[in-house]
Amino acid sequence: MKKEENNSSRRDFVKTAAVAAAGFMIVPRHVLGGPGFIAPSDKLLIAGVGVGGKGQSDLTGFARNPKAEIAFLCDVDERRAANSVKNFPKAKYYKDWREMFDKEHRHFDAVSVSTPDHNHAIITLAAIKRKKHVYVQKPLTHDIYEARVLTEAAVKYKVVTQMGNQGSSSDGSRKLTEWYNAGTIGDVHTVYCWTDRPVWPQGIPWPASKSEVPKELDWNLWLGTAPYTEYVDKLIPFNWRGWWDYGTGGIGDMGCHLVDAPFRTLGLKYPTEVECSVGSVYVDEFKRGYFPESCPPSSHVTMTFISEKQNNSPVRLHWMDGGIQPERPLELGADEKFGDGGNGVLFVGTKGKMLCDTYGRNPRLLPLSRMDDIDVPETLARVPEQEAGHYTQWVDASIAGYGKMELSSDFSVAGPLTETLLIGNLALRAFDLRLPVPNSANFRYPGRYKKLLWDAKNMKVTNFDEANQFVKRQYREGWELKV
Incomplete structure (x- = not known):
């Protein structure tokens, strides 16, 4: 063979081999891994903080998506974490989220936060500042100030966010908005939201007896940002909701599920005024109990909004x-259910009324006979699988x-919604605020006769400065929110 032919053959061989190699390199990764294979680089590695109870169901919800992998688990209580540890055996377990963040932050992409309310903000902000996407159980935060901080941080650090009020992904909430936008009930001037919560103790004194801390629980970590106190039995895993140091009461627990529908339907933002009344607790035949550490056993909060969708007309929202x-509205039949019984939302407009259950479910016009005539086209995109799809x-x-997909309850929506609910709690705490009268052994309750005027931009009450102490609480030393 001539030298030129030999070189040509070699070149052809090299060229052919190179093409074959290139073809091998661009074979789709799902082919290499078989049908349904998702490359590790296409998966979302999630670290769960608070993985018992609702945290457990959140992780299960994420894991239904084949693109999600539960990589790390964190819970201060080994008893509460046990099921998640069993369900996700490959996930590494920690008790202290700070240690997990420090050691493992390069090995996860996102964080799910489902702790008690008082620790939401400190964990979430730490994750955001590490540029981790975050999913946070409702309510987003314990304090008004914290909600504003997280809302702004999500934009600053460009992370994907979602609050765990799954009803915001429901078809019902979108149908209510479509009916309203079509003018079916006219302009809405009044909304009622009500719940049978609390279903835990509220309006009671702090337990006097102390108990031994269970060996599986790190009590100091559970307290987190809250003031230190000795462990008491039956506070966790559920009854913490009724104490201001940890929970946000009935409105914090259910407000994000009930107020969400009118909030987005009417395009509400922040209230301008808030007032309230609370149920009484009697410790004997004549004397009302005063337990400032605990949320009231029942309440009625009224907030006024200015609706831009209705030419800046006022909307009054009642929380009960x-x-x-x-x-009960006159249009509702005697045997027809009001909401879902214990919970519901009623919109009162200039041309009619509409009603729904918790999570925006089962929307209907009143009287129900109007449902036979309603024909409003779908204009809003639906979330596949609705609440599960959240x-x-x-x-x-x-x-x-960040910014590539629309979410039902990202912090641009969840933050103002949470602030609104917490402004209601601010009114409740101010209502029962005892201040001493100078040179007197008696007390006065100046908050009781106040309608609080709210300056949303500056996050402050303008006509009763004593109430502003509840906008931002004092954190326990070493557990401050580092903005």
Whole structure:
């Protein structure tokens, strides 16, 4: 063979081999891994903080999406974590989220926070500052100030966010908005939201007896940002909701599920005024109990908004808990259920009324006979699988990246909604605020006769400065929110 032919053959061989190699390199990764294979680089690695109870169901919700992998688990109580540890055996377990963040932050992409309310903000902000996408159980935060901080931080650090009020992904909430936008009930001037919560003790004194800390629980870590106190039995895993140091009462527990529908339907933002009344607790035949550490057993909070969707007309939203309900509308039949019984939302407009259950479920016009004639087209995109899809939506959006997908309850919506609910709590705490009268052994309750005027931009009450102590609490030393 001539030298030129030999060189040509070699070149052809090299060229052919190179093409073959290139073809091998661009074979889709799902082919290499078989049908349904998702490359590790296309998965969202999630660290769960607070993995018992609702945290456990959150992780299960994420794991339904094949693109999600539960990589780390963190819980201060080994008893509460046990099921998640069993369900996700490959996930590494920690008790202290700070240690997990420090050691493992390079090995996860996102964080799910489902701790008691008082520790939401400190964990979430630490995750955001590490540019981790975050899913946070409702309410987003314990304090008004914290909600504003997280809302702004999500934008600053460009992370994908979602709050765990799954009803915001429901078809019902979108149908209510479509009916309203179509003018079906006219302009809405009044909304009632009510719940049978609390279903835990409230309006009671702090337990006098102390108990031994269970060996599986790190009590100091559970307290986190809250003032130190000795462990008491039956506070966890559920009854902490009724104490101001840890929980946010009925409105914190159910407000994000009930107020969400009118909040987004009417395009509300922040209230301008808030007032309230609370149920009484009697410790004997004549004397009312005063337990400032505990949320009231029942309450009625009224907030006024200015609706830009209605030419800046006022909308009054009534929140009722502890079994208090609004008057049944005349259009509702005697045997027809009001909301879902214990909970519900009623919109009162200039041309009619509409009603729904918790999570925006079962929307209907009143009287129900109007449902036979309603024909409003769908204009809003639906979330596949609705409430279950609330989890999938966040996983997919996190993989896509900041700003690439619309979410039902990202912090731009969840933050103002949470602030609104916590302004209601601010009114409740101010209502029962005892201040001493100078040179007197008596006390006065100046908050009781006040309608509080709210300056949303500056996050402050303008006509009763004593109430502003509840906008931002004092954190325990070493547990401050580092903005």
